[in-house]
Amino acid sequence: MTTGELNFDSGSTLFAELVLPVPIPKLFTYRVPATFNEKVKTGQRAIVQFGQKRILTGIVAAIHTQPPKEYEAKYILDLLDESEVIGSHQFTLYQWMAEYYMCTVGEVFNAALPSGLKLSSESMVQLNPSFLLDDSEFDFSEKERTLIHRLQSDTLSYSDIAKLLGAKTIYSLLKSLSSKGAVILYEQVKEKYRPKTEKYIRLTDAFTERKKLEGLFEELSTKPKQEAVVLKYLQEVPVFTRRDLNIKGVAKSAFIREDISESSLTTLIKNKVFEEVEVIVPRFGFADVEKDHPVLLSEKQEIARNEILAAFEHQGIALLHGVTGSGKTEIYIDLIRKALEGGSQVLYLLPEIALSTQIVHRLKKVFGSAMGVYHSKFSDSERVEVWNGVLQGRFKFVVGVRSSVFLPFDNLGLIIVDEEHDSSYKQYDPAPRYHARDVAMVMGKQHHAKVLLGSATPSLESFYHAGQGHYGRVALTDRFGEAQLPDIRFANMLEEKKRKTNKGEFSSLLLMEIKETITLKEQVILFQNRRGYSPMIQCQDCAWIPKCINCAVSLTYHQYRHSMICHYCGYREELPNQCPTCSSKRIQTLGYGTEKLEEELKLNFPAANVQRMDLDTTRTKGGYETILEEFESGKTDILVGTQMVTKGLDFDRVNLVGVFDADRMMHFPDFRSHERAFQLIMQVSGRSGRRAKKGKVIVQTSHPEHPIFSFVVNHDVEGFVNDQTNDRRIYFYPPFSRLIEITIKHADRKVCHESAVRLSEAVRSRLGGIKVLGPGEPIVSKIRNEYLMTVLLKIARDRGKLGEIKLALREIGEQINQVREFRSVRIIFDVDPV
Ligand code: ADP
Ligand code: ZN
Ligand code: ZN
Numbered sequence: 001m002t003t004g005e006l007n008f009d010s011g012s013t014l015f016a017e018l019v020l021p022v023p024i025p026k027l028f029t030y031r032v033p034a035t036f037n038e039k040v041k042t043g044q045r046a047i048v049q050f051g052q053k054r055i056l057t058g059i060v061a062a063i064h065t066q067p068p069k070e071y072e073a074k075y076i077l078d079l080l081d082e083s084e085v086i087g088s089h090q091f092t093l094y095q096w097m098a099e100y101y102m103c104t105v106g107e108v109f110n111a112a113l114p115s116g117l118k119l120s121s122e123s124m125v126q127l128n129p130s131f132l133l134d135d136s137e138f139d140f141s142e143k144e145r146t147l148i149h150r151l152q153s154d155t156l157s158y159s160d161i162a163k164l165l166g167a168k169t170i171y172s173l174l175k176s177l178s179s180k181g182a183v184i185l186y187e188q189v190k191e192k193y194r195p196k197t198e199k200y201i202r203l204t205d206a207f208t209e210r211k212k213l214e215g216l217f218e219e220l221s222t223k224p225k226q227e228a229v230v231l232k233y234l235q236e237v238p239v240f241t242r243r244d245l246n247i248k249g250v251a252k253s254a255f256i257r258e259d260i261s262e263s264s265l266t267t268l269i270k271n272k273v274f275e276e277v278e279v280i281v282p283r284f285g286f287a288d289v290e291k292d293h294p295v296l297l298s299e300k301q302e303i304a305r306n307e308i309l310a311a312f313e314h315q316g317i318a319l320l321h322g323v324t325g326s327g328k329t330e331i332y333i334d335l336i337r338k339a340l341e342g343g344s345q346v347l348y349l350l351p352e353i354a355l356s357t358q359i360v361h362r363l364k365k366v367f368g369s370a371m372g373v374y375h376s377k378f379s380d381s382e383r384v385e386v387w388n389g390v391l392q393g394r395f396k397f398v399v400g401v402r403s404s405v406f407l408p409f410d411n412l413g414l415i416i417v418d419e420e421h422d423s424s425y426k427q428y429d430p431a432p433r434y435h436a437r438d439v440a441m442v443m444g445k446q447h448h449a450k451v452l453l454g455s456a457t458p459s460l461e462s463f464y465h466a467g468q469g470h471y472g473r474v475a476l477t478d479r480f481g482e483a484q485l486p487d488i489r490f491a492n493m494l495e496e497k498k499r500k501t502n503k504g505e506f507s508s509l510l511l512m513e514i515k516e517t518i519t520l521k522e523q524v525i526l527f528q529n530r531r532g533y534s535p536m537i538q539c540q541d542c543a544w545i546p547k548c549i550n551c552a553v554s555l556t557y558h559q560y561r562h563s564m565i566c567h568y569c570g571y572r573e574e575l576p577n578q579c580p581t582c583s584s585k586r587i588q589t590l591g592y593g594t595e596k597l598e599e600e601l602k603l604n605f606p607a608a609n610v611q612r613m614d615l616d617t618t619r620t621k622g623g624y625e626t627i628l629e630e631f632e633s634g635k636t637d638i639l640v641g642t643q644m645v646t647k648g649l650d651f652d653r654v655n656l657v658g659v660f661d662a663d664r665m666m667h668f669p670d671f672r673s674h675e676r677a678f679q680l681i682m683q684v685s686g687r688s689g690r691r692a693k694k695g696k697v698i699v700q701t702s703h704p705e706h707p708i709f710s711f712v713v714n715h716d717v718e719g720f721v722n723d724q725t726n727d728r729r730i731y732f733y734p735p736f737s738r739l740i741e742i743t744i745k746h747a748d749r750k751v752c753h754e755s756a757v758r759l760s761e762a763v764r765s766r767l768g769g770i771k772v773l774g775p776g777e778p779i780v781s782k783i784r785n786e787y788l789m790t791v792l793l794k795i796a797r798d799r800g801k802l803g804e805i806k807l808a809l810r811e812i813g814e815q816i817n818q819v820r821e822f823r824s825v826r827i828i829f830d831v832d833p834v
Pocket of ligand 2: 539540542543544579581582583
């Protein structure tokens with residue numbers, strides 16, 4: 001790919017290679033109209049026609065003079081930008097991602113660009129200029145006539161027409177009009193990004209003259225309301241002394257207050273005394289920056305910081321293993337500040353920003369408006385502004401979720417991956433199925449930037465690489481200040497149930513501790529990794545269990561909606577009054593979700609204020625914030641929730657954490673389930689006792705003797721990792737092997753199974769030395785009416801030639817799709833699945 005300056009003869013015919021957001025693994029050649037010869041650059045957006053109907057935005061990847069051999073190139077319709085929207089670093093990175101994660105460059109671009117930078121095309125209708133209604137040989141219906149009349153003055157979009165005629169389907173009408181030669185249909189391209197504007201008012205040029213103004217006041221002497229408007233304006237904009245201030249004027253919304261009448265202003269605008277102008281304003285306000293961030297690193301933190309700097313010098317990558325509350329964030333702040341002072345850009349990756357509002361606030365206080373926040377819950381226009389802010393240098397520092405690796409950085413000096421173990425760095429669907437931590441490593445090399453991985457519970461992989469000497473390892477073993485790590489104890493549910501000391505899902509131990517904690521006016525966090533009321537419903541007489549009609553899972557009961565809901569596809573049904581198979585009325589809910597825990601807590605502690613934080617209570621905008629504010633202010637005594645409560649929260653008065661259903665987390669059939677359960681328990685424990693008082697943690701389990709728990713009690717992350725690493729070695733899982741998971745999907749179960757068998761046979765015979773597991777049915781073997789099969793490949797790390805293996809796999813996939821019965825089978829590759 002070529003980037004940078006290119007010099008062609010002004011007379012030569014140029015062609016551009018475009019990346020288009022379509023799932024076809026190639027670039028597309030278009031011809032550059034001669035008028036664009038001077039203007040066209042790589043990294044620019046271009047509008048092109050694709051196929052018969054579609055108008056797409058592509059990115060110019062290369063410019064050359066070679067016409068395509070097989071077809072005649074279409075012209076580029078337009079160029080959108082004066083300068084490029086992505087730079088050469090992005091081209092290289094996106095291409096690497098497409099190759100490594102086995103997808104197309106177009107798919108990477110599609111994921112990378114906020115949709116506001118892409119275009120949509122809208123179908124438009126205009127009157128045929130040579131058409132005359134009275135001369136036409138055809139008959140026209142009433143509706144057609146109405147439309148023709150309107151089109152004499154306007155060009156209309158399909159949706160305008162539908163509205164005008166009050167009809168939903170206008171297609172046949174338009175077809176008829178078009179065949180009678182009355183209208184022309186075409187596509188108009190709309191840019192989706194709309195800058196935010198605000199109305200400003202200012203005096204028209206004429207009235208900035210002293211004479212003219214004096215005359216105006218005479219005229220207004222009988223119109224005190226209008227006079228007041230002009231006077232107030234002159235107070236804010238003294239045009240006689242500072243005529244230049246009138247160019248900007250004042251914001252209309254701020255100008256109109258109680259004492260100023262809007263209708264008088266409107267009259268003055270009509271009389272051309274004032275004029276209204278639209279000004280583009282940034283969506284992100286300018287935050288107040290604390291003059292001096294008052295934090296001084298403690299001695300231990302300073303040592304850790306220096307070790308990190310040494311690792312940066314040596315390996316370029318550091319792994320900071322710091323217990324919860326040790327002050328990792330303060331160290332990040334110190335390093336970010338230094339990198340910014342050195343003139344380079346900084347990227348700070350977080351798993352989920354909504355869960356990290358606290359951290360974003362802390363950083364905003366220090367870095368103010370130089371910091372951009374990039375987040376999947378933001379509106380698209382906001383994302384475009386961050387994108388452009390990075391391009392134009394307004395944001396030197398971005399805090400963001402995984403998709404911020406796509407931003408157009410050109411000079412990164414530091415990348416921080418906070419909570420590096422978190423699985424939400426991995427994108428599951430759609431392609432590219434990338435892991436932002438691993439992409440960050442590649443970016444580090446590209447920009448010669450330092451990379452810092454931080455976590456209280458680093459992943460096995462990162463520990464392993466540090467052990468191999470690829471990363472420098474830095475440890476912070478103590479909490480900051482007086483704070484100590486909490487006491488972790490186990491409630492033996494088997495025993496409690498035998499002795500009947502439990503109350504529903506609550507052990508007597510947990511109930512007692514909750515009671516004590518709230519009596520002391522301290523706070524409790526309870527973690528149950530299951531939302532809804534109960535995960536299953538069953539008829540007590542015939543054992544009927546309601547299942548999703550689209551997926552192979554049972555429905556979860558949600559009490560607040562009185563519904564049974566599928567957590568895979570969203571399918572929903574009312575809870576029946578009686579069993580549909582045996583008509584029994586004895587329908588029972590089984591198991592506990594967060595909703596039911598909340599209900600039981602309210603019954604057991606009627607005086608306490610109980611709040612729930614899960615996907616259902618945080619769907620609305622500001623949902624998290626409200627729940628967290630109420631918790632912070634002390635209004636909430638007990639917060640019960642899913643994974644959301646385990647991450648990053650830093651509150652003074654939480655002194656008890658309870659963990660439900662640890663067994664289920666650990667016995668999930670996946671080679672990472674132990675690691676994940678351990679990380680979750682350690683992370684949620686980290687919320688307890690973050691200040692002077694030592695906190696408590698209670699883990700409810702039927703197997704307190706499980707070996708994992710001895711590591712949990714001792715906060716022994718390293719011991720746990722060593723133990724697990726052994727298992728991974730024995731069973732040949734990462735980090736000792738690389739995995740590629742192939743998922744085969746089809747609406748017909750038989751086709752799905754047969755093609756999966758065919759595929760795995762082809763892999764086995766063609767690629768020796770690779771362990772092939774399966775094909776097998778995944779835990780959920782049907783989702784949204786598609787059957788699934790998976791094949792797992794384990795590839796030795798030292799096998800090398802990963803690129804060749806991937807190429808061969810793609811070919812095998814294509815061959816399967818060439819078999820007639822398997823043509824519509826979908827084959828999905830997931831490299832490094834988690
Ligand atoms: P971590 O990110 O490792 O969980 P934090 O950075 O959130 O830890 O620190 C835990 C608490 O201790 C925070 O409230 C933080 O403000 C405070 N803290 C950490 N280091 C310092 C320091 N050097 N000076 C003052 N307060 C600190
Ligand atoms: Zn029944
Ligand atoms: Zn479903």
